[in-house]
Amino acid sequence: MKNTDTRAAGIPPLPDAVLELRDAAVAVGGRRLWGGVNLTVRPGEFVAVLGPNGVGKSTMIKVLLGTLPAAAGQVRVLGARPGGAGDQIGYLPQRRNFDGSLRIRGVDIVRLGLDGDRWGVPLPFASRLSPRHRAAETRVREVVELVGASSYADRPIGECSGGEQQRLLIAQALVRRPRLLLLDEPLDSLDLPNQAGVAALIHRICRHEDVAVVMVAHDVNPILSYLDRVVYIVAGGAASGPAEEVITSETLTRLYGTPVEVLKAADGRLVVVGGPEAPALHSDRHHSDHGHAHAAAAASPRGFGS
Amino acid sequence: MNPQFSWNLVTDVQWLWSVPSVLNAYRAGVVVAVLAGVVGWFMVLRRQTFAGHSIAVTGFPGAAAAVYTGLSATLGYFGFCIGAALVIAYYTRGSGSGDTAGERAHSSALIAVVQAFALALGALFLQLYGGFLNSTSDFLFGNFLGITSADVVVLVAVAAVVLVVMAVIGRRLLFVSIDPAVAAARGVPVRAVNALFLVLLGATVAEVSQFTGALLVFALLVMPAATAQVFTARPALGLAIGVVIGVLSTWIGLAWAFFGNQGTGFTITTLAFGCYVLALAIRAVRTRLRTPAAASGALEGVS
Ligand SMILES: Nc1ncnc2c1ncn2[C@@H]1O[C@H](COP(=O)(O)OP(=O)(O)OP(=O)(O)O)[C@@H](O)[C@H]1O
Numbered sequence: 389m390k391n392t393d394t395r396a397a398g399i400p401p402l403p404d405a406v407l408e409l410r411d412a413a414v415a416v417g418g419r420r421l422w423g424g425v426n427l428t429v430r431p432g433e434f435v436a437v438l439g440p441n442g443v444g445k446s447t448m449i450k451v452l453l454g455t456l457p458a459a460a461g462q463v464r465v466l467g468a469r470p471g472g473a474g475d476q477i478g479y480l481p482q483r484r485n486f487d488g489s490l491r492i493r494g495v496d497i498v499r500l501g502l503d504g505d506r507w508g509v510p511l512p513f514a515s516r517l518s519p520r521h522r523a524a525e526t527r528v529r530e531v532v533e534l535v536g537a538s539s540y541a542d543r544p545i546g547e548c549s550g551g552e553q554q555r556l557l558i559a560q561a562l563v564r565r566p567r568l569l570l571l572d573e574p575l576d577s578l579d580l581p582n583q584a585g586v587a588a589l590i591h592r593i594c595r596h597e598d599v600a601v602v603m604v605a606h607d608v609n610p611i612l613s614y615l616d617r618v619v620y621i622v623a624g625g626a627a628s629g630p631a632e633e634v635i636t637s638e639t640l641t642r643l644y645g646t647p648v649e650v651l652k653a654a655d656g657r658l659v660v661v662g663g664p665e666a667p668a669l670h671s672d673r674h675h676s677d678h679g680h681a682h683a684a685a686a687a688s689p690r691g692f693g694s
Numbered sequence: 695m696n697p698q699f700s701w702n703l704v705t706d707v708q709w710l711w712s713v714p715s716v717l718n719a720y721r722a723g724v725v726v727a728v729l730a731g732v733v734g735w736f737m738v739l740r741r742q743t744f745a746g747h748s749i750a751v752t753g754f755p756g757a758a759a760a761v762y763t764g765l766s767a768t769l770g771y772f773g774f775c776i777g778a779a780l781v782i783a784y785y786t787r788g789s790g791s792g793d794t795a796g797e798r799a800h801s802s803a804l805i806a807v808v809q810a811f812a813l814a815l816g817a818l819f820l821q822l823y824g825g826f827l828n829s830t831s832d833f834l835f836g837n838f839l840g841i842t843s844a845d846v847v848v849l850v851a852v853a854a855v856v857l858v859v860m861a862v863i864g865r866r867l868l869f870v871s872i873d874p875a876v877a878a879a880r881g882v883p884v885r886a887v888n889a890l891f892l893v894l895l896g897a898t899v900a901e902v903s904q905f906t907g908a909l910l911v912f913a914l915l916v917m918p919a920a921t922a923q924v925f926t927a928r929p930a931l932g933l934a935i936g937v938v939i940g941v942l943s944t945w946i947g948l949a950w951a952f953f954g955n956q957g958t959g960f961t962i963t964t965l966a967f968g969c970y971v972l973a974l975a976i977r978a979v980r981t982r983l984r985t986p987a988a989a990s991g992a993l994e995g996v997s
């Protein structure tokens with residue numbers, strides 16, 4: 389814990405930073421996943437975490453949540469060490485679709501995000517008697533409305549589609565008015581129109597309510613126009629900065645250590661070609677002699693069929 | 695005593711309650727049904743029915759061993775059931791933030807091994823005891839006339855403790871059961887809550903076993919809760935429905951057993967099973983009636 393305290397290292401923390409990583413590294417089970425990550429996120433900023441499968445993106449979110457310690461470097465979240473300000477963080481884990489037979493309503497799931505960590509049981513009819521309970525119910529309805537889930541929030545969540553569940557879970561992450569949102573692949577399991585819709589929703593919340601957003605993404609394109617910064621992680625290294633500086637042929641070639649080419653499609657979408665461990669599935673219409681399109685920043689493989 | 699069932703229900707109930715052993719059975723039944731309704735609802739939600747069943751099966755050698763060594767069967771039930779719960783909690787503690795399919799597969803194999811060995815042990819103790827077929831059937835299928843006033847006091851005390859703990863951890867338990875990763879991020883001690891629930895489940899199973907026998911605990915532990923979850927997805931309402939179904943099945947089942955000269959295991963289980971089948975039928979009819987409306991609602995949700 390000592391090395392996560394900036395003061396111990398003599399570097400003053402930035403006063404308004406929501407999130408600060410300096411030369412951070414992480415290890416799971418004794419194996420070092422990544423290191424040398426530097427990142428500062430301020431209120432209202434939208435940051436994407438990119439990288440190939442298994443490189444440790446979800447692990448980075450766990451470090452920020454404080455459920456896993458950093459192996460080196462300094463990490464500060466909301467002016468405290470990770471885990472110290474958990475009630476001001478909205479978290480959406482990598483999903484995890486709910487079982488079709490789970491008999492709990494969407495609003496109950498959202499409500500758990502508000503007060504699920506309290507002791508006791510919610511008393512029936514309490515909402516009619518106590519103003520605090522009434523305020524809680526109003527807040528749940530409000531946030532369900534905000535994500536556009538009102539029409540299915542009262543159905544059992546197991547009966548909602550993957551996209552509907554995802555919206556309800558975003559509502560759950562938002563319900564406490566967090567100052568920081570940590571979203572692990574929130575666009576996963578959504579079709580293209582819904583990806584665009586949810587990305588726009590998160591961007592709106594980020595700007596209007598001054599919430600800092602760190603989003604792990606499999607495909608950068610749906611959020612490309614909203615991003616203030618990206619962190620691109622590969623095994624053994626990382627780069628962070630504005631998207632147009634990081635997702636370039638030069639930077640990615642340097643990171644991967646093999647030739648990588650970033651192509652820009654006519655519609656502005658980015659396609660990364662020639663990554664070292666690209667599975668055959670990810671080849672697409674931009675397929676070239678260099679090899680296969682890499683998944684991390686390419687259009688999502690699900691997008692090709694549609 | 696050769697009671698005759700009459701259609702005057704008041705005299706029937708008066709008659710039943712005038713027999714001390716039957717009155718004790720009614721008292722025990724209501725305590726056990728309320729407890730099983732609440733704990734069973736969470737067990738069904740958490741998909742831990744297999745664990746619950748195994749705990750129940752270990753109650754059988756527990757009771758047999760206690761009787762063989764001259765202790766009370768009650769002690770055997772509680773000791774072995776809570777012990778089994780602790781073993782399962784230890785071996786399924788997992789990563790803390792999620793119960794993956796892999797972890798579940800591993801734990802279900804372990805639980806099955808425990809279960810098989812427990813049945814074998816129970817058979818052994820009963821053989822050592824002298825192989826009284828009567829007590830075998832009591833342990834496995836229940837005997838409501840065997841419940842004494844002292845047993846009822848123990849049942850009430852344990853149920854009160856379990857229900858108080860459930861009331862204290864209720865909201866956190868629901869959070870951990872549905873959404874362990876987010877609960878862990880919010881600082882809820884997921885592993886501790888999971889382990890505590892298994893211990894509460896162990897105590898509950900021990901109580902229910904004494905009433906229904908080890909093999910029929912699900913009549914009160916699963917069926918009312920499963921029925922409630924067919925009817926509603928609201929937690930509070932579901933818990934209430936489960937408790938009501940459990941209490942009614944028990945009370946009517948006891949009367950049926952007494953007047954009809956049947957085993958309580960059979961009557962209570964049959965009533966609870968009937969409720970479940972009825973609930974499924976009602977839901978099938980409701981969804982058929984509602985399907986067009988539901989489909990149009992789903993379309994609106996997309997836009
Ligand atoms: N509890 C654990 N014990 C050991 N290794 C782990 C554990 N959790 C994750 N790992 C390993 O750490 C690495 C990074 O995992 P992580 O889930 O962070 O990847 P990711 O970048 O989020 O990948 P994806 O894009 O597939 O979600 C993987 O190689 C994984 O196998």
Ligand SMILES: [Mg+2]
Pocket residue numbers: 445446447482572
């Ligand atoms: Mg991940």
